[in-house]
Amino acid sequence: MPLPPAGDIAIVVVGALVAGFVNGLTGTGYALMALGFWLQAMSPVTAAPLVAICSVAGHLQALRSIWSGVRWPRLWPFLVAGLLGVPIGTSLLEQVQVQPLKLGVGILLIFYSAWMGLVRRPPVVTVGGRPADAAAGFIGGVMGGLASLSGPAPTIWVQLRGWNKNEQRGVNQPFNMAVLATALLAAAIAGLLDLTFLVWAVITVPTSLVGARLGLMLYGRVNDAVFRLLVLVLLGLSGITLIVTALH
Numbered sequence: 001m002p003l004p005p006a007g008d009i010a011i012v013v014v015g016a017l018v019a020g021f022v023n024g025l026t027g028t029g030y031a032l033m034a035l036g037f038w039l040q041a042m043s044p045v046t047a048a049p050l051v052a053i054c055s056v057a058g059h060l061q062a063l064r065s066i067w068s069g070v071r072w073p074r075l076w077p078f079l080v081a082g083l084l085g086v087p088i089g090t091s092l093l094e095q096v097q098v099q100p101l102k103l104g105v106g107i108l109l110i111f112y113s114a115w116m117g118l119v120r121r122p123p124v125v126t127v128g129g130r131p132a133d134a135a136a137g138f139i140g141g142v143m144g145g146l147a148s149l150s151g152p153a154p155t156i157w158v159q160l161r162g163w164n165k166n167e168q169r170g171v172n173q174p175f176n177m178a179v180l181a182t183a184l185l186a187a188a189i190a191g192l193l194d195l196t197f198l199v200w201a202v203i204t205v206p207t208s209l210v211g212a213r214l215g216l217m218l219y220g221r222v223n224d225a226v227f228r229l230l231v232l233v234l235l236g237l238s239g240i241t242l243i244v245t246a247l248h
Helices: 006-026 030-038 044-069 072-091 098-118 129-147 152-160 165-189 195-219 224-247
Strands: none
Touching: 006 030, 006 044, 006 195, 006 224, 030 044, 030 224, 044 165, 044 195, 072 129, 072 165, 098 129, 098 152, 098 224, 129 152, 129 165, 152 165, 152 224, 165 224
16 A cells, blocks of 8 residues: 555644643543544544554553552452443444534533633542442443543543542553553454554554653643643543534
8 A cells, every 4th residue: 555645644643643642641532632633634444443552552651650540449440340331332333323422522521621620629529439430431431432432431530539640540541541452452353454554553653652752751740730720621622622523
């Protein structure tokens, strides 16, 4: 296969850098950042597994840096329920209209981020225990299998729990890595990892890792308050992206 046009390569490289940076900084948001660029240059069938492999690579690179925040007794309800949710979400693809779903999730994210950014004392949810954590993970898994939206539900929930930035990433990073690795395996089984995918992967994986490294460098310099604000901005931008893509 010949190389893609130079203009397409430039768009995809910029998308990989931006998404990698956001992923390295917050531990989530790769798909929503990358797809805004990549869908201008490739089909969704190629873009979806490409998001998965680049995101997983970035998560693997960051694991050592955020490992101190990983608490397995806290993480496993998210992981187990999320992985159970992925095939359910995939099975719903033919029954659920994804565009209205994206529109609804986008509106929810914008309202949530605006509200949380305006309140002086954000609410902290202490009830529910592990079953509530598992419910957030399950929603993330279903949404990941249905529309590659594994991140918003657990991201919002760990914020509402009032955990610090290391504790939030200690859930978000391994969770998203596991869900997206499962999605990548499903794409491989379905035969979607063709030559076009491999060409783009050679271009985007190293670029994403550079962006993720830059994001990790900034992550080490921000406090909990700044990290919370950055996550809220990311959620708001993600909501806008979902609404725009749902209306087109």
